[in-house]
Amino acid sequence: MKRLRIHIKGIVQGVGFRPFVHSLAKKYGLAGWVINDSRGVEIEVDGDESLHKFIEDLKTEAPPLSQIVDIASELVEISDGAKYHGFEIRESEDVEGERVLISPDVATCPDCLREMYTPGDPRYRYPFLNCTNCGPRFTIIEDLPYDRPLTTMREFPMCGDCRDEYETPSDRRFHAQPTCCPICGPKLNFLDHDGVEIDGDPIELAIEFIKNGKIVAVKGLGGFHLACDATNPDAVRRLRERKHREAKPLAVMVGGISAARRLAEVNSDAESALLSPARPILILPQRPDTKIADGRIHGVTGGLKTIGIMLPYTPIHHLLFRPLPIDPSETSKIAIPEEIGGPGDEKFDKFVALVMTSGNISDEPIASENDEAVERLKGIADGFLIHARKIYRRADDSVATIRSGIATIWRWGRGHVPRPIFLPETLPPVLGVGGELKTTVCHIRNDKAFVSPHIGDLKTFETYGYFDETISHQEKILDVKPEIIACDMHPDYHSTRWAEERSEKSGLPLIKIQHHHAHAVALMVEHGLSADSEIICLAMDGTGYGTDGNTWGGEILKTSMTGFERLGHITYAPLPGGDRAIKEVWRTAYGRLYKFLKSDNLSALFGEIPDEHLDVVGKMIHDNINSPQVCSLGRLFDAAAFIVGIRGSTIDADFDGQFPMLLEALVKSDPHGKTAILDGIVSVDDSGKISIDGDKIILHIAHERSINNLPPDELAFEFHEIVIDSLFRAATIACESTGISTVGLSGGCFMNRILHEQLTKKLTDSGLNVLTHRIMPPNDGCISLGQAISAAYKIKR
Ligand SMILES: [Zn+2]
């Protein structure tokens, strides 16, 4: 007989790992013990031949929410007569200097759903049931260790029955910290628009309100949602008006997979992403023949050909779609959700789809507490479905999409935080404070990097406060004290100013990382590249401060973790009015075409812009007043979109990236990757610097419209084709001149499906290795990670 000591590192706590080990040991008849310590899980077992099977099963049969990073085992000597009898789960231990990894919030599991839908079960119809495999985690944890007294569930002492389950190793609620039942746990309440409680069944009241076209604020896991009936055009319009969200797409929730299939193209990749425990909002192609097209879902997609869909992920959501009768004897009428083998037919659903959008006013953080929600959402919501389980940390829904068959995250949030990115080596504790829009922050602790949930646009006062709060909370639950701060080079970013102030006050060194370099490093670390790796990175986004003081964003970089060389870029053009041109995209087109207006007879393209505006902007460009030089691909898309003729209800962009997204939506079929139709767009000068001639691209599209009268969809197609081909050529040249064969694609422009998939394909077909984001968003949500890692390596070397 042998005795093995097994150490397991990763996400192995609060996910049902010890009961799993317990039952596995019983299966093989092994004696010993398992314990949680702050490094992970430790096991000691006595056995013989079955030991290797036991270890094999530990890896392959681990609970769905666990993530094993490392398993190590060693032989231990058995001292005389000290044999184990039976297998026990021992009390947790803390190890100095190490902290456990806590699990993200998890969608209600099939076992819990089954209980909720079973008449006679103690938790029948109970909207707060959860177990070791599901329920709230990150959003209710105030401090570590992860135990009930340090979560917002401490206000609900367990009843005798719940405690029995909690203490029984073989029970599926063994050590489930948030477990509760109708006797001891929270309850739902329904409030009117003034915050006054209405008598009646809260779920039924919420359904009735929504059915009547009203907007209901629903307390979820990471904050409040604003919900309304997606098939009621008046309700959707009211929600948009009250939320000041004119055109930005709204996410919808549907009752199950078959309902999702009615609205969107759901293949098996999409199905597993929709049903994954993180339950993201998944951006999918709309089905052309659906109820959206015949007008049953209104005003949710903002004119795009995609739709953001998610499935219910809390018991409250399930009950809104498939309410249960108060009297269990009437249960013949109920619909059993698909996740537990129910009919999964939307004829049982109360709603075709609910708009479920973050409970906030545009650009502010999501509301998380009852009083705060009533205060802030007054005037938007007609009713509030609330409860007393507090949300300690807010987290927006995660957003994901499918690219080349793989789920790809666009917004890091609920369901993913606080999952770490595992690093190839231990690095110094750096705080990366991110950018300005779509901000996140990142802390490094030893060999892991922790990226915060999506914070948002730091320009609003509320978001800035949330940013500050997020940093303090992360430092507490991760038990880290940053020794270095990393920020962007942009002098006017709120995050830069925060970092400068903090550095001055605390004396901590501040390292500024160039925006697109941060993009590249985030991509490299996400793919587990080592410290000495180098890649070619195409960093394509809207704006980023360059080392020459200009606005970058069309970058061909050779990058390492610590530095970069700018091998080339899209050519510069003036951006008359600076940030104003981001909203008024005609200015961007004017900046690109100004010098060709007369000779090429292009003035008619700007026919609808009043002459006095053209005069002023023309003078700005001519005299170089408030016209920064910009080379970003995002602005090139804006210019093309304007020329192609995208207007919509307004001539101004309503949200970041709107015009490029509308331009993408025009393209009817993907380019086939044929050779470029235009010569001379990509060139290399004597010093080896690569240029992509942005003027030429825009001028070509302008000619195609004004001379050849090409329709918008063909113009959009051609523009995409030229851009893909140009980036392909530029990347190939960069790889040849450097001998590097790995090309990374980062930046918000790669959220464009056609660009992402076609360029990846072309580069891969030509024998290059392509890296794209999967875990971190390609947009500025990844910046904090890149900043922290790059700064950490700079200090370490
Ligand atoms: Zn469960």
Ligand SMILES: [Zn+2]
């Ligand atoms: Zn109870």
